[in-house]
Amino acid sequence: PTLVPDKLLGDKMPPNVDEIKFSLDGKPFHVKTFSLGFDDIGFRDDKKEISQPFAVVLGDSFVYGHGVEVNDTFVEILQKNTGKEFVNMGVPSFGSTQAANLYNAYGSQLNPEVVILIFFENDYLDNLIFENKKEPNPVTYWISQNSALYKLGKFVKDFQFQINRWQVYQTENETFYFYSDLFNRTFFDERGEHMIELTKKSIEDIKSHN
Numbered sequence: 001p002t003l004v005p006d007k008l009l010g011d012k013m014p015p016n017v018d019e020i021k022f023s024l025d026g027k028p029f030h031v032k033t034f035s036l037g038f039d040d041i042g043f044r045d046d047k048k049e050i051s052q053p054f055a056v057v058l059g060d061s062f063v064y065g066h067g068v069e070v071n072d073t074f075v076e077i078l079q080k081n082t083g084k085e086f087v088n089m090g091v092p093s094f095g096s097t098q099a100a101n102l103y104n105a106y107g108s109q110l111n112p113e114v115v116i117l118i119f120f121e122n123d124y125l126d127n128l129i130f131e132n133k134k135e136p137n138p139v140t141y142w143i144s145q146n147s148a149l150y151k152l153g154k155f156v157k158d159f160q161f162q163i164n165r166w167q168v169y170q171t172e173n174e175t176f177y178f179y180s181d182l183f184n185r186t187f188f189d190e191r192g193e194h195m196i197e198l199t200k201k202s203i204e205d206i207k208s209h210n
Contacts, residue, residue, distance in 0.1 A: 002031060002092070004144050008105060010130050013030075013091060017043035036087065036107055045088045046070055056107040058099040058206070059118030060126070063090025086110035087112070095126030099168050100202040108209045110166060115206055119199075127198040131152030 002021065005011040017037035018182070020028050033042030037049040042062050057063050057075050065073030075088040089107055091098070096119060101155050105113065 002033075008101050009091075009094075010094070010133050011091070012102075013042045013044070015040075017042055025067075025071040027067060029067055032070070036106075036110070041106060043087070043089055044070060044073075046076070047087070048083075050085065050087060050110065052111045052113075053087045054112065055114040056084075056087045056089055056103065056110060056112040056118055057116045057118065058094075058096075058107065059090045060094045060099075060101055060120065060123070061090065061092040062120060063088060063118050065090070066092060079118065090118070095124065095130055095200050096202040097127045097130050100205040103206050104117075104209045115201065117206060124196065126200055128194065131198060193210050 001015055002013055002019070003011040004014050013033050013040075015033055017031060017033040019031055021031050022028055031044060033044055034046070035041065035050050036047060037047065037051070047165055055078075057078075063073075063075060065075070070076060070088075073088060075086050075090070077085075079086040087107070087110060089099075089102060091102065094102070096117060099117060109116070
């Protein structure tokens, strides 16, 4: 599977993934992950090992490159256009809290000159969701690693979720994604201030390790 449970990160990509995924409009794209020299985690990058890159790029599916081939991700385009080494550490559905944890545990070991955190408005809500997540159940984790039926079921469930997540509804003047509406309603209730504090903390955590 592309994502497996992880105590520190909530979810992570394992190394040596080699599979076909589908974009929201049904277009197939190829996903391969490499360990970058680590033992227990994978990244959607084209390098098997690297040390002291110019930049590490953190974020969610916008960095990971959902729906496009790896050479078409903006991280690879930056690398091509600048001639410098960029490492793609984007993970689908990550908020900035998870990105900070990922950088502190893995990215900082690469000693990059620059750290780039790509932030989108839904990260506020992702940070709140991550804070409320329980530690992965060891039985569920074992099944996720060893059961072909579980992997098939998770693939189907994830595919259906992505389609439903971006269903649109119409108003007289604009088209809104219902996920954005969920964010807006949450941001302006009593949880909004806490989401902002979680996000500020994640950015400070990255700065303190760089």
